[in-house]
Amino acid sequence: MGWSMPRGVLISCIVVLVALALIPVTESRYLIDITTEIMVYALFALSLNVIIGFSGNVSFGHAAYFAIGGYVNAILLTTYEMPLIISFPLAVVASGLAAAFVAYFCTRLTDIYFAMLTLAFAMLVWAIAFKWRSVTGGDDGFVGVHVPAFLDDRVPFFYFTLIIVAVSIGILWMICHSAFGQTLIAVRENLTRAGFIGVNTRLMRGAAFVVAGTFAGIAGAIFAMYNRGVYTESAFWTESAQVLIMTLLGGMYSFFGPAIGAAALYLLERFANEYTQYWPTVLGVILLVIVLVLPEGLVGLAKRIKARLAGGS
Amino acid sequence: MAVLETKGLTKDFGGFVAINNVTFSLEKGEKHAIIGPNGAGKTTFFNLITGHLEPSAGTVTFEDKTITGMPPHQIVRLGLARSFQRINIFPRMTVYQNIQTSLIARDHKHFSLFAPAAAQNLQETAELLELVGLDTEATEIAGELSYGKQKQLELAISLAENPSVLLLDEPTAGMSPQETKEAIALVDEIAKTRGLTLLFTEHDMSVVFGIADRISVLHHGELIASGLPDEMRNNPEVRRVYLGEGDDAAA
Numbered sequence: 370m371g372w373s374m375p376r377g378v379l380i381s382c383i384v385v386l387v388a389l390a391l392i393p394v395t396e397s398r399y400l401i402d403i404t405t406e407i408m409v410y411a412l413f414a415l416s417l418n419v420i421i422g423f424s425g426n427v428s429f430g431h432a433a434y435f436a437i438g439g440y441v442n443a444i445l446l447t448t449y450e451m452p453l454i455i456s457f458p459l460a461v462v463a464s465g466l467a468a469a470f471v472a473y474f475c476t477r478l479t480d481i482y483f484a485m486l487t488l489a490f491a492m493l494v495w496a497i498a499f500k501w502r503s504v505t506g507g508d509d510g511f512v513g514v515h516v517p518a519f520l521d522d523r524v525p526f527f528y529f530t531l532i533i534v535a536v537s538i539g540i541l542w543m544i545c546h547s548a549f550g551q552t553l554i555a556v557r558e559n560l561t562r563a564g565f566i567g568v569n570t571r572l573m574r575g576a577a578f579v580v581a582g583t584f585a586g587i588a589g590a591i592f593a594m595y596n597r598g599v600y601t602e603s604a605f606w607t608e609s610a611q612v613l614i615m616t617l618l619g620g621m622y623s624f625f626g627p628a629i630g631a632a633a634l635y636l637l638e639r640f641a642n643e644y645t646q647y648w649p650t651v652l653g654v655i656l657l658v659i660v661l662v663l664p665e666g667l668v669g670l671a672k673r674i675k676a677r678l679a680g681g682s
Numbered sequence: 683m684a685v686l687e688t689k690g691l692t693k694d695f696g697g698f699v700a701i702n703n704v705t706f707s708l709e710k711g712e713k714h715a716i717i718g719p720n721g722a723g724k725t726t727f728f729n730l731i732t733g734h735l736e737p738s739a740g741t742v743t744f745e746d747k748t749i750t751g752m753p754p755h756q757i758v759r760l761g762l763a764r765s766f767q768r769i770n771i772f773p774r775m776t777v778y779q780n781i782q783t784s785l786i787a788r789d790h791k792h793f794s795l796f797a798p799a800a801a802q803n804l805q806e807t808a809e810l811l812e813l814v815g816l817d818t819e820a821t822e823i824a825g826e827l828s829y830g831k832q833k834q835l836e837l838a839i840s841l842a843e844n845p846s847v848l849l850l851d852e853p854t855a856g857m858s859p860q861e862t863k864e865a866i867a868l869v870d871e872i873a874k875t876r877g878l879t880l881l882f883t884e885h886d887m888s889v890v891f892g893i894a895d896r897i898s899v900l901h902h903g904e905l906i907a908s909g910l911p912d913e914m915r916n917n918p919e920v921r922r923v924y925l926g927e928g929d930d931a932a933a
Contacts, residue, residue, distance in 0.1 A: 371801030551799035552792035558772035566784040567758040
């Protein structure tokens, strides 16, 4: 096969997978729900990192593809009464196609112009969801999603999410460590030089955008069923900002960093909301800390501590 | 036979003519140096040939194909590779990955989403590492190498593309005399064994006259002379604009 994952990472993955699989044994509804949501956000953040950490562009509109996955899955399941086995893949394909359409335009640009255009397209998606009331439910949201009976209960849904997310992350890991993934890093590292080794950098950045949008669509499709609804907020720029912060908090230069960032930010928000109404303030402080002292996120911090300990002993 | 030709090549940066009506030809198998004072337009000339900049006028022909206005990645695919004056590598990747990625791109595998990177072009990467003398630094982060070694790496990245013509923009800039000597010996050796046609710019006249088969002189964006090293050495105009002022032949 040729795939090689560092032993420590492989062991950590297995431990996390086993721990997750055992969560329902606790029979804590709270724990099961939190974990389900974290898994979805972890996939969402990892998908965004294909654009940020690998292709070296910043997307301010990644929520659009999450929302499209959610809406399409919800509408096909409910309005058209399609089975999940059809609605889910179609939702994912729709997200990927939308990402391809946007990528066609965005990849003409780089840096801040790229980011602004992704934001503009995401606001367009939000506006469509908001205005197209007959299909999306507008600002009331698309509620009462028909979730297949076998996923009606919390525990089967948890395992459904676990399997889909784990397989998706596995595929993402392969893509990111493939010949494609390594070339993408070269594009991030040095756009000009990448062109001079014969790489069509625009096409590479576009492909990364499509991969990212596709996997965000998977996360969104799951989330729509979990919530039994999709709301316009899921496409709003604040949602894009949140997943961006998750990615940066975890660390964009590490594959699993964004998943750790997603869990950390999600839990922080949960706890902060129990003690204060000022979550946005807390979020602001977190952002400041990331930018000023943790440019490589929590994973970067862990590496530095490890290096310090190794050097000190 | 000319492998690379420019006709009336001109680059006008909004009134400043950096390259003015340059007609030039590079013969197959030769080692051709382009010299000229700072600001003569040597790097701009390279940028025009390799697609990094679009010419204002004129044409570039490579192996009888017009490549004017083509993007760099397509030109590289035709067999025309280059290195850069200022180091241009992939700094956060390992030395090994720098070269390996270049090979992946050459073999059109950069859209292979499910081919493990770690298994690609292992042997050839190792050979190139050895060729440029970086085999012991393979796992180091490229951006942390010494300056001279980064230059060697850059050369390996360009060689990985398997070019028939290689453009080197000041391959020894910033190197110590010892490093310069080694680098030039290496380039010379590689050109010989791989049958490369070499076009390079260089400030160090001992290097230029040491390895060039032919020399062209750029001055204020114009090609003022082109010929054998001895002809250039004795050309009064060349002496006046270049060799005379601040002659660094002694350096």
